[in-house]
Amino acid sequence: MKKPLGPVRRAFSPWDNPSEQPFIEFCNVTKRFGRVVAVDDLSLKIYEREFHALLGGSGCGKTTLIRMLAGFEVPSEGQIYLQGQDLSGVPPYKRPMNMMFQSYALFPHMSVTKNIAFGLEMDGLPSREIKDRVYDMLALVRLEGFAKRRPHQLTDGQRQRVALARSLAKRPKVLLLDEPLAALEKKLREETQLELINLQEQLKITFLIVTHDQEEAMTVADRISLMHMGKIMQNATPGEIYEQPNSRFVAEFLGDINVLDGQISKKQDDEVQLYSSVLGDHLDVHYPTPAEVGDHAALAIRPEKMRISLDKPEQTDINAIRGEVWDIAYMGDVSIYHVKVAETETLRAIVANTTRLVQRPITWEDQVWLSWDSDAGVILLA
Amino acid sequence: MIDHNLSSVGLTRTEPAPAPRHEPEAPENTPTNPTGTWGRFALICVPYVWLLLFFLIPFVIVAMVSLDEVTVAVPPYLPVIEWGRGVAGLWEAVQHWSLSNYVRLVEEALYWQAYLSSLRIAFLSTLLTVLVGFPIAYGMARAPRSWQPILVMMVILPFWTSFLIRAYAWIGILRTDGLLNQALLSVGLINEPLFLLNTSGAVYVGIIYTYLPFMVLPLYSALERLDTTLTEAAEDLGCPPWKTFWYVTVPLAKPGLIAGCLLVFIPVMGEFIIPDLLGGSSTQMIGQTLWVEFFSHRDWPIASAITIVLLAVLIIPILLFQRHETRRSEEET
Ligand SMILES: Nc1ncnc2c1ncn2[C@@H]1O[C@H](COP(=O)(O)OP(=O)(O)O)[C@@H](O)[C@H]1O
Ligand SMILES: [Mg+2]
Numbered sequence: 215m216k217k218p219l220g221p222v223r224r225a226f227s228p229w230d231n232p233s234e235q236p237f238i239e240f241c242n243v244t245k246r247f248g249r250v251v252a253v254d255d256l257s258l259k260i261y262e263r264e265f266h267a268l269l270g271g272s273g274c275g276k277t278t279l280i281r282m283l284a285g286f287e288v289p290s291e292g293q294i295y296l297q298g299q300d301l302s303g304v305p306p307y308k309r310p311m312n313m314m315f316q317s318y319a320l321f322p323h324m325s326v327t328k329n330i331a332f333g334l335e336m337d338g339l340p341s342r343e344i345k346d347r348v349y350d351m352l353a354l355v356r357l358e359g360f361a362k363r364r365p366h367q368l369t370d371g372q373r374q375r376v377a378l379a380r381s382l383a384k385r386p387k388v389l390l391l392d393e394p395l396a397a398l399e400k401k402l403r404e405e406t407q408l409e410l411i412n413l414q415e416q417l418k419i420t421f422l423i424v425t426h427d428q429e430e431a432m433t434v435a436d437r438i439s440l441m442h443m444g445k446i447m448q449n450a451t452p453g454e455i456y457e458q459p460n461s462r463f464v465a466e467f468l469g470d471i472n473v474l475d476g477q478i479s480k481k482q483d484d485e486v487q488l489y490s491s492v493l494g495d496h497l498d499v500h501y502p503t504p505a506e507v508g509d510h511a512a513l514a515i516r517p518e519k520m521r522i523s524l525d526k527p528e529q530t531d532i533n534a535i536r537g538e539v540w541d542i543a544y545m546g547d548v549s550i551y552h553v554k555v556a557e558t559e560t561l562r563a564i565v566a567n568t569t570r571l572v573q574r575p576i577t578w579e580d581q582v583w584l585s586w587d588s589d590a591g592v593i594l595l596a
Numbered sequence: 597m598i599d600h601n602l603s604s605v606g607l608t609r610t611e612p613a614p615a616p617r618h619e620p621e622a623p624e625n626t627p628t629n630p631t632g633t634w635g636r637f638a639l640i641c642v643p644y645v646w647l648l649l650f651f652l653i654p655f656v657i658v659a660m661v662s663l664d665e666v667t668v669a670v671p672p673y674l675p676v677i678e679w680g681r682g683v684a685g686l687w688e689a690v691q692h693w694s695l696s697n698y699v700r701l702v703e704e705a706l707y708w709q710a711y712l713s714s715l716r717i718a719f720l721s722t723l724l725t726v727l728v729g730f731p732i733a734y735g736m737a738r739a740p741r742s743w744q745p746i747l748v749m750m751v752i753l754p755f756w757t758s759f760l761i762r763a764y765a766w767i768g769i770l771r772t773d774g775l776l777n778q779a780l781l782s783v784g785l786i787n788e789p790l791f792l793l794n795t796s797g798a799v800y801v802g803i804i805y806t807y808l809p810f811m812v813l814p815l816y817s818a819l820e821r822l823d824t825t826l827t828e829a830a831e832d833l834g835c836p837p838w839k840t841f842w843y844v845t846v847p848l849a850k851p852g853l854i855a856g857c858l859l860v861f862i863p864v865m866g867e868f869i870i871p872d873l874l875g876g877s878s879t880q881m882i883g884q885t886l887w888v889e890f891f892s893h894r895d896w897p898i899a900s901a902i903t904i905v906l907l908a909v910l911i912i913p914i915l916l917f918q919r920h921e922t923r924r925s926e927e928e929t
Contacts, residue, residue, distance in 0.1 A: 286828055306831045319829035323847045332843075333833030384833065 226436060227451075228261040235298065237262040237420055238283065238388065243292035245278050245444075252278040254444035255292070265414050265421045267431035270441035271467075276424040277316075279441075280390050283422070284313045296387070307336075311388035316396060318377035320365040326352070326376050327361045333384040351379040354413070371402050382417065391423040395430065407433045428468050432456070440464055456516075461596040465514045470550075472520070472561045473594070474513045478505050486593060488513050492559045497533050500589040515591035520563035520584055522551055522576060527585045534585040537561070539578055551576065553584055662900035663693035672894050697901035707885065707902065711909065714882040717796075717871075718864040721803040725860050726853065728804060729811035733852075734845075736812070737819035748816070751809050763802060763873050770798050770874065794876035802870040807863070811856040818852025819845070854917055862910055882906060 228234040236259035245253040252275045260266045268276045281287045283294060285306035294301045301309065312333070320329050330351050334344045352358050355375035365373055374394065381389060394410075395403045411434055414421050425431050431438045432452040439449040448455055448464045459465035462473060479496055480487035486499045488511060497513055505511050521527070527534050537555035544567075551563045563584055576582055664673040675692045678685035701707045736747045754762060769775045770792040777789040792798055822845065830840040846853075868883030875881075882902060890899040 284832060286831075305836075306828070307834045307836050313829075313832045315825050315829055317823070317825055319823070319825040321826060321829070321844060323850075332830070332835070336834040336839070380833070 239295040241293045243289045246290045265436045267435035267438045268424045269431040274441045275444040312381040312386040313390040314377050314381040316393045330380045351383050355379045388420045472515050478509045492556045498588040501593045503593040512594045513591045517562040517564040519590040522563045539580045658900045664897045666895045697898050710882040710885045722861045725811040733812045733815035736816050796879045798874040799879045802874045807860045810859040814852040814855040818849040
């Protein structure tokens with residue numbers, strides 16, 4: 215049943231094709247609630263069959279954005295297009311998309327079957343077909359045995375699947391998911407994430423998911439839009455947004471990262487040298503950047519790209535700095551070393567615990583070397 | 597009578613019956629404290645003692661009087677049970693009992709027509725209070741949160757004035773030279789004053805005005821708890837707003853609707869002040885008949901028979917409601 219998705223996913227990148235028409239397009243959309251600007255002059259293109267994630271902290275405007283697409287909120291400014299058609303003035307019940315609500319919003323007075331059939335009945339489908347489709351949906355979310363139950367007789371996970379089945383029953387062009395898994399416990403959430411990916415491959419529907427959980431966004435999405443204060447900070451694939459953040463905000467939002475402030479001291483094409491006054495050292499970076507010599511910039515390196523050793527690394531084409539182990543956080547799978555490299559600067563290195571060591575070779579207060587390749591870090595300007 | 601009746605079957609409740617939960621039972625090995633057990637027993641007994649004293653015993657007395665014969669004496673009925681003679685006294689009375697009062701109720705048009713008229717008025721007024729009350733309750737439930745206590749207050753406010761004064765105020769409004777006619781005449785909508793008072797219309801106006809809060813409050817409490825994302829979900833699934841109202845809002849407001857209907861229907865059935873003050877001869881209600889028999893004719897036996905039949909008529913909707921509630925709570929478990 216489950217097939218590997220890798221090759222399909224890798225081949226899918228319509229956003230790189232300039233002639234590709236976006237499926238959903240937000241054009242300079244602003245939404246104000248009184249004096250609160252929930253969404254601020256935001257533009258975004260989402261392509262057909264894309265699994266797009268809106269990621270951001272609480273209150274950054276994710277829900278507002280998705281509700282404008284569903285038609286529950288009217289943009290204060292700007293337009294939203296679906297397949298080139300302006301959606302303004304189209305009421306929610308006429309938009310060919312369905313939403314899975316954060317609270318699931320299942321009708322408490324209807325059985326599971328009735329809930330799933332609701333949208334189909336509204337469309338006036340023949341009862342024979344409604345029955346078949348409801349059955350298909352129940353099978354899809356594996357709830358065949360629960361057709362007659364009422365929502366309050368189900369567990370959270372089952373309710374979530376009913377909500378999913380109900381929003382998919384009408385075969386919408388777009389499925390909107392507002393924090394669909396927030397109420398589930400971790401393990402079930404991770405399982406459901408994989409199910410969502412499978413479902414999307416199977417149904418070939420465009421998915422737009424709202425989440426504040428970066429792992430969830432990284433797991434499910436083709437592309438992530440990272441939102442902050444009603445704006446999109448970066449819109450890119452999970453790999454790009456993690457490896458090539460365009461700003462300090464994005465870099466620090468996703469995972470852990472070491473940031474060293476400095477000044478560009480040398481530049482030749484993509485070979486850049488950054489002088490860090492804290493370290494009193496020049497650092498080599500291989501990264502395309504528009505910055506010029508003399509500009510202030512920062513070097514950002516993920517802790518897992520740092521190496522830690524007791525002896526000075528022999529290679530000479532890498533960056534290596536001395537420091538003292540200040541703290542070690544043992545996480546089971548990995549250990550995080552906090553290395554004090556200057557009076558005011560502590561960097562973190564993550565080391566996988568590949569052997570079951572009782573005694574770590576590197577321990578507190580050891581003098582160590584931190585090293586990283588010149589193409590491990592990125593230059594941040596903002 | 598009616599009030600006891602209401603509380604006895606738990607109709608004043610607007611909440612749906614909660615699904616039965618398994619209360620943690622007291623572990624059996626805890627040493628039983630006799631005063632504790634007795635205390636609990638006494639507490640459980642309070643409502644039953646109350647019902648026995650203020651509902652069941654009066655009911656039995658009324659039922660017995662309804663089988664008696666009217667007479668000019670104190671008390672005005674025969675036979676009077678001589679309790680002093682014990683069972684023999686009771687037996688003598690029982691031998692004199694007859695159903696003749698009930699036969700009169702069926703045979704004399706005055707009575708059964710009054711019942712029918714009451715039923716019709718109660719039914720129509722309930723319907724009208726739903727039609728007027730639902731939009732009010734809906735508007736209240738959708739109003740900004742901070743306004744809602746004020747709106748609820750405004751619904752309750754009329755109760756702070758005596759009901760009789762408010763009923764008389766309607767006479768002042770509806771009279772031939774009353775406020776309404778004067779207003780209509782002065783704006784030129786009519787040339788002749790309308791005959792409004794002492795019509796069935798006036799009775800309906802009075803009843804709807806009086807009983808509207810009993811409809812609005814339970815409906816409001818049901819609608820206020822209704823999650824707006826449910827109506828959004830319905831719209832999202834292709835349901836236009838007016839259909840959403842019918843398929844989602846109304847079914848979810850049903851417990852409030854039923855409670856409101858019973859709270860209006862039951863007391864309106866026994867209403868006598870409003871038809872007496874505002875109605876004419878065409879709106880004779882059973883409550884008025886009861887009043888006349890009891891106080892004017894001093895015919896306690898027939899008045900008691902009227903009461904017993906009225907009670908039977910009212911029990912029907914109550915039983916229907918109870919069965920509906922049980923069925924629903926069974927469905928939910
Ligand atoms: N109906 C509303 N009325 C007033 N303010 C709102 C409303 N909906 C959202 N907001 C405000 O808009 C901002 C963004 O909210 P929201 O889109 O719900 O954020 P998120 O879903 O990212 O947590 C918040 O500051 C919130 O308080
Ligand atoms: Mg939200």
